[in-house]
Amino acid sequence: MTGTAPATDADARRNGGQDLKTLTAVEQRVLWLATSVIDHANRVRPNPSGLKVGGHQASSASMTSIMTALWFHELGRDDRVSVKPHASPVLHAVNYLLGELDESYLTTLRSYGGLQSYPSREKDPDPVDYSTGSVGIGATAPIWGAIARRYVNGRFGGGSSGRQYSLLGDAELDEGACWEAVLDPAVTDLGEIVWIVDFNRQSLDRVVPNISATRLQGMFDAAGWQVITVKYGRLLEELFARPDGDALRARIDEMTNPEYQRLLRCSAEQLRERLPGSGPGQKAIAQLLAGLDDDSVVNLLRNLGGHDLGALIDAYSRIDDTRPTVVFAYTVKGHGLPTAGHPQNHSALLTGEQMQELAARVGADADAPWARFQPGSAEAELCERTAAKLRRQDAPPQQPPALPADFGRTPSGKGSTQQALGRALLDLTRQAPEAAGHVVTVCPDVASTTNLGGWLNKVGTWSATQRRDWFDDDAETILHWREQPAGQHIELGIAETNLVGLLGELGATWSRWGTPLLPIGVVYDPFVGRALEPWSFGMYAGGQSILVGTPSGVSLAPEGGAHQSVITPSIGLEQPGCTAYEPAFALDLEWCLLAGLANLGKAGGSSTYLRLSTRPVDQALAAVPDDSAARERRRRQSVAGGYLLRRHENPSLTIAAAGVMVTEALTAADRLEGLGVGADVVCVTSPDLLFRAVQARQGLQDGPDWILDQTFPRERARPLVTVLDGHPHTLAFLAGINEVPARALGVTGFGQSGNLADVHRHHGIDADGIVAAALDLAD
Numbered sequence: 005m006t007g008t009a010p011a012t013d014a015d016a017r018r019n020g021g022q023d024l025k026t027l028t029a030v031e032q033r034v035l036w037l038a039t040s041v042i043d044h045a046n047r048v049r050p051n052p053s054g055l056k057v058g059g060h061q062a063s064s065a066s067m068t069s070i071m072t073a074l075w076f077h078e079l080g081r082d083d084r085v086s087v088k089p090h091a092s093p094v095l096h097a098v099n100y101l102l103g104e105l106d107e108s109y110l111t112t113l114r115s116y117g118g119l120q121s122y123p124s125r126e127k128d129p130d131p132v133d134y135s136t137g138s139v140g141i142g143a144t145a146p147i148w149g150a151i152a153r154r155y156v157n158g159r160f161g162g163g164s165s166g167r168q169y170s171l172l173g174d175a176e177l178d179e180g181a182c183w184e185a186v187l188d189p190a191v192t193d194l195g196e197i198v199w200i201v202d203f204n205r206q207s208l209d210r211v212v213p214n215i216s217a218t219r220l221q222g223m224f225d226a227a228g229w230q231v232i233t234v235k236y237g238r239l240l241e242e243l244f245a246r247p248d249g250d251a252l253r254a255r256i257d258e259m260t261n262p263e264y265q266r267l268l269r270c271s272a273e274q275l276r277e278r279l280p281g282s283g284p285g286q287k288a289i290a291q292l293l294a295g296l297d298d299d300s301v302v303n304l305l306r307n308l309g310g311h312d313l314g315a316l317i318d319a320y321s322r323i324d325d326t327r328p329t330v331v332f333a334y335t336v337k338g339h340g341l342p343t344a345g346h347p348q349n350h351s352a353l354l355t356g357e358q359m360q361e362l363a364a365r366v367g368a369d370a371d372a373p374w375a376r377f378q379p380g381s382a383e384a385e386l387c388e389r390t391a392a393k394l395r396r397q398d399a400p401p402q403q404p405p406a407l408p409a410d411f412g413r414t415p416s417g418k419g420s421t422q423q424a425l426g427r428a429l430l431d432l433t434r435q436a437p438e439a440a441g442h443v444v445t446v447c448p449d450v451a452s453t454t455n456l457g458g459w460l461n462k463v464g465t466w467s468a469t470q471r472r473d474w475f476d477d478d479a480e481t482i483l484h485w486r487e488q489p490a491g492q493h494i495e496l497g498i499a500e501t502n503l504v505g506l507l508g509e510l511g512a513t514w515s516r517w518g519t520p521l522l523p524i525g526v527v528y529d530p531f532v533g534r535a536l537e538p539w540s541f542g543m544y545a546g547g548q549s550i551l552v553g554t555p556s557g558v559s560l561a562p563e564g565g566a567h568q569s570v571i572t573p574s575i576g577l578e579q580p581g582c583t584a585y586e587p588a589f590a591l592d593l594e595w596c597l598l599a600g601l602a603n604l605g606k607a608g609g610s611s612t613y614l615r616l617s618t619r620p621v622d623q624a625l626a627a628v629p630d631d632s633a634a635r636e637r638r639r640r641q642s643v644a645g646g647y648l649l650r651r652h653e654n655p656s657l658t659i660a661a662a663g664v665m666v667t668e669a670l671t672a673a674d675r676l677e678g679l680g681v682g683a684d685v686v687c688v689t690s691p692d693l694l695f696r697a698v699q700a701r702q703g704l705q706d707g708p709d710w711i712l713d714q715t716f717p718r719e720r721a722r723p724l725v726t727v728l729d730g731h732p733h734t735l736a737f738l739a740g741i742n743e744v745p746a747r748a749l750g751v752t753g754f755g756q757s758g759n760l761a762d763v764h765r766h767h768g769i770d771a772d773g774i775v776a777a778a779l780d781l782a783d
Contacts, residue, residue, distance in 0.1 A: 026382040027313050030101065031072040032366035033377070035340050037097035037110070038064040039354065039362065040373040045113040046353050057114050058121070062338035062349040063090035066204045066310075067171060070333055071098060073316040074169065074200070076390050082166030084149060086134035086142045088173050088202065089122035096130060100374075102391040105130035107374050126546045135545035140179025141505065141538045143172040143199070145545075147185050148502075148509035150194045151494070155444060155466060155510065156519045158489035162399060163517045167325075170199045177201065177220060181538065184499040186328075192228045193468040197328040202310065204337040205261045206347065217332055230329040234309030234319045243304065248292045251285030256305070267305055268336060268345030272298035275305075306344065310335035340366075399518030404605040405439040407598055410639055415590040415623045421616040421664075422554045424590035425526075426455035428597050433462060439522065439601070444510055446494045446525040448503045454526045454554055456493070457483050464491035500527050500535035504551065508542020511549035511604065511611065520605025522550075529553030529615060530560070530569040543581035548609045550600050554616035556586075557729030558755055559664070561763040565754035568763075573662065573730035576613045577692045584692040586615040586728070588666040589626040592642045592689050599643040617729070619664045619760070644711040645693035652682035655722050656782050660686040660738055662728035665769060669727060672774035679775075681782050684722070686715055691734050698741060716741045723781035725749065727769055747777040 042059030051057060067088065074085070075098050087095045096119055099105040109129055112118025120127050122137035134149065136142025146168035156163035176182065185191065203217060221231045236244070244253045256264070267278060279301075280289040293301055309315040310333030323329045336344050342358050343349040354362065363370040377384035411431045415424065433440040444466070445451075451460050460483065467487035476484060485495075496502050503525050510523035527535065532553045539551060553572055560567040576584025583603070585596040593616065600612030627649065629635050641647035649666065650673060657676075661669035666687050673683040688694065693711065700707040721742035726735035732750030739746030751767045764770035 023382065023386075024313055026386050027072065027076055029367070029377075029383045030076055030386060031069055031313065032340075033101065033368065033383070034072050034094060034097045035065060035068045036362065036366045036368040037100060037374070038068065038091075038093035039341065040359070040368075041093045041096060041110055041113050041119070043354060043359055044111050044373070045115070047356065049111060049115070058351060059093065059113060059353070060090035060351060061093075061341060061354060062343050062346075062352060063088070063173070064092075064094045065339050065341050065344070066173075066202050066335045066337045067091040067094050068340070069311045069313060070171065070200055070202060070316060070335070071095070073313050073320065074171075075102075075394070076386060077313075077317050078320045079169075079394055080166055081394055081396055082164040083169065084133040084146060084166065085169040085171065086136055086146050087123050087132075087171050088176065089136045089139070089142065090173070091171065091202075092120070092123045092136075095123055095132070096128075099130040101376065101387045102394065103387075104391070110374050124545075126544070135541070138537055138541050139176050140181035141541050143170045143176055143179075144181055144185040144502075144505055145509065146170050147188075147191055147194065147197055148506040149512075149516075150196050151190060151506060152509040152513050152521075153517065154194075154468060154489070155494070156513050156517055156521070158466070159441075159492075160519050162519060163513070165196075167196045167198050167323075168194075170197075172199060172201055174201055174203045174205060174220075181501045181505075183223070184497075184501050185505070186224065186227050186229070188497045188499065188502050190468075190494070190496060191328060193327075195325040195327050198323055199328075199330040201330060201332050202335050203332050204310075204335045205265070206337045206350070217334075221330075221332060224330045228327060230324045230327055232319050232322055232329065232331045233334075234312075234315050234331060235334045236309055237307035237312035237315055239300075239307040240304060243292065246292065248285075248288035251288040252292055255279070255281055255283065255285055255289055262347075264305070265345050265347060270302075272301040275301050279305075306336050306339065308334040308336060311339050398516070401514050401518045401606065402520060404514070404520040404522070404602075405442055406436070407439045407602045408436055409595070409598055409602075410636075411435055411594055411598075413594075414628050418620040418622055419590050420618050420620050421587055421590060421593045421614075422455050422618050424593040425552060425554070425597070425614075425616060426458050427590070428594045429456070429459040429524075430462065431594070441492075442520060442605070443522045443524060443601075444492050444494065446496065446503055446506055446510070446523065448496050448500055448527060449498045451493065451495060451526070452483050454528075454552070456526060460484075460493045463493060464488055466491035466494045500531045501538050503527055504535040504539035504542055507549040507551065508538070508545060508547030511542070511547035512545070514548075514605040515546060515607075522601050522604050524550045524552060526552040526554065528567070529556035529572055530567045532569065532572050532575060532613075536575060540579060540581075543579075543611050548604045548606075548611050550597070550604070550612045550614065551582075552614045552616060554614075555618040556615045557617065557663070558751065558760065558763045558767065558769075559617045559619045559729070561755065561758050561760050564757045568751070568755040570731055570751045570754075572615060573691060573728060573734040576615060577695060577734055579613065582611040582613050582692075583690065584613040584615065585690045586663040587642070587689050588661070588663055588687050589621060590623055591626060591628055592687075595639050595642050596689060615663065617664045621664055621667055625667065625670055641711060641714055642689050644708075645690040645697065646686055646688040646711065646715045648684060648715060649687040650683075650685035652677075652684050655682045655684045655720060657681065657723045657725065657778055658684045658686060658716070658720070658744075659774060659778065660688050660716075660724060660726045660735060662688040662691060662730075662735060665727045665729055668764070668769065668771045668774055671771040672778065675771060675775050676778055679779070681778060683778065684720060688715075688728075688735065688738075691728075691737075695737055698737065712741055718742055725774055725777045725781065727774055729769065745781055747781060749773055749777060 338344040464486040471487040514520035701709040727749040732748035736748040
């Protein structure tokens with residue numbers, strides 16, 4: 005079993021003088037280090053729990069040639085790479101050889117505080133451009149990173165240049181997130197995007213029988229991508245050029261994936277019998293094989309383009325920077341290891357004896373596994389040159405622009421929190437123009453229906469190039485798409501996964517290029533669940549943004565139960581790295597939005613989720629204090645989680661309501677008053693922050709708990725009714741603050757079409773339902 009074929013002088017000339025012999029030696033050391041990192045974690049490091057540590061030696065081996073050729077020949081300082089999750093040991097091996105990772109970490113894979121299971125931009129100790137781990141999400145991240153960088157360059161400059169690479173496995177293309185990204189209209193102009201597919205035709209469980217490179221290549225081509233295929237290595241290409249070579253090529257090309265993989269496990273004798281097959285080229289192939297020694301016969305099927313450094317370098321040189329590119333690099337999973345090509349090699353680990361054999365074959369020392377190349381050697385010099393070429397000096401982060409805490413305006417009349425969002429953005433342009441200049445909004449084709457029309461008309465729409473608005477002279481057109489590189493709104497296609505992927509990258513520009521953005525994504529709230537994983541992963545990777553879910557809940561009653569979001573308040577409560585708000589009134593929305601914006605674009609910052617409604621609410625019900633000090637106190641309470649909206653002189657119970665259900669709570673309180681039952685009414689703006697305050701009071705996390713004393717003072721502790729337009733358990737914990745009897749009202753089932761009153765009644769969250777629950781507690 006061999007690695008890359010020996011280099012020749014012709015190879016060196018073909019690849020611009022690159023010494024492929026030296027590069028091959030580096031490749032073999034990378035293979036050894038990546039395999040050893042996993043071996044140490046599983047076989048050497050003490051494991052008192054006995055639980056599987058894991059790692060992916062075969063998946064790493066599959067990528068070793070691709071990554072060696074990329075890092076040590078192709079990459080420039082401004083290029084960025086997303087590495088497939090199961091190849092993280094290869095990334096660490098490369099970084100170690102480049103001096104970017106201390107040797108002490110090589111023994112810490114998957115240990116607490118050590119190298120992460122999958123590349124993590126925030127948690128790994130060595131340079132990681134993109135966090136990966138959730139299949140399909142890391143692969144698409146460089147697309148959104150490219151847009152974020154172009155946006156920064158277009159408005160502020162300093163976003164650098166360079167390609168954005170994704171290294172992904174072929175099974176990763178099963179994920180819809182990949183194709184949603186590939187097909188988005190915004191991607192066509194991104195010539196810096198390069199995907200390199202490790203085409204080993206294996207997934208976690210098996211050899212994939214019907215995976216077709218031709219079909220996948222056609223899909224990319226139809227989307228406007230350049231398609232480059234690196235199928236065979238030099239040795240096979242030389243065989244194909246011999247007499248009868250065409251028959252061998254045809255046989256391999258037409259072979260099914262399972263048959264090909266099975267042949268990889270055969271001896272030379274078995275291959276001479278099986279490889280010719282039974283077709284018209286049988287005799288010609290047999291004659292061709294007869295002229296080869298046994299080692300050549302065994303190795304020929306392993307000589308694929310994804311393991312031929314010269315072929316890979318040639319492929320990289322053909323990348324067209326005017327459009328996105330995908331490179332299909334044919335590989336063998338586990339290449340260079342005894343497990344190569346085995347259908348169950350995904351998590352297979354080499355034995356101690358196999359590790360010794362590998363060390364001997366690749367020129368490593370099993371007793372000194374972490375040895376670098378000898379100083380002064382050609383390999384050490386290549387590592388030094390590459391490290392110097394790639395070392396970055398990232399721009400220091402700039403401070404985000406100053407933001408007001410209050411616009412000083414008190415909304416009146418009737419209005420919804422969704423409408424208030426559009427007004428707040430326009431107010432920001434007037435009162436804090438510098439901060440407004442850093443805001444970028446993103447929608448999946450819902451800008452007009454989520455009240456962003458005024459903002460969009462004012463700031464324009466971002467586009468990689470200037471485009472003419474053919475409707476600018478149409479008097480009946482009220483939404484103007486002025487598309488230009490200086491626009492501040494990005495309109496994507498209808499794919500929520502793309503929206504939150506872009507949000508994550510826009511929210512990371514402060515740490516990548518030193519330029520803080522204030523990204524706001526707006527999506528229909530029922531579809532937050534569809535975007536949940538990439539949204540969460542973006543926050544895990546350090547992206548800071550505001551996600552607005554609107555309309556929400558049964559406000560969408562006429563559209564039926566499928567569009568009535570039930571679980572999103574709970575999602576907001578439980579999502580790490582994010583503060584969730586569900587304001588009832590326009591002023592609460594403004595305050596919470598400004599607080600969320602103030603948390604963006606800086607170390608220690610966080611994201612915000614705003615759950616808004618289209619339901620008009622009488623703003624007078626907010627009873628905003630006129631006194632400036634009292635108003636500021638209300639604002640602080642609102643952004644901290646809630647406030648006592650109505651204080652009864654002799655309460656029998658408390659009604660705590662979130663979002664627009666405050667209107668029903670107030671109506672119920674009035675009716676209860678007529679029945680001789682006094683009620684305090686608490687407006688909950690953030691169940692999330694109130695729960696954190698409870699945790700802090702119990703010593704389970706750090707943070708303030710003062711809001712509990714002001715919103716649910718112990719001296720006013722009474723039986724509690726909670727109500728929200730979502731699952732009732734979101735507020736059920738409030739009863740534990742003062743340990744009082746409680747009834748939790750909300751939505752626990754799919755709804756149906758109808759007017760708002762009917763749907764509220766159906767779920768028992770109307771004033772009747774609140775009154776009935778209150779009387780049960782008051783008895």
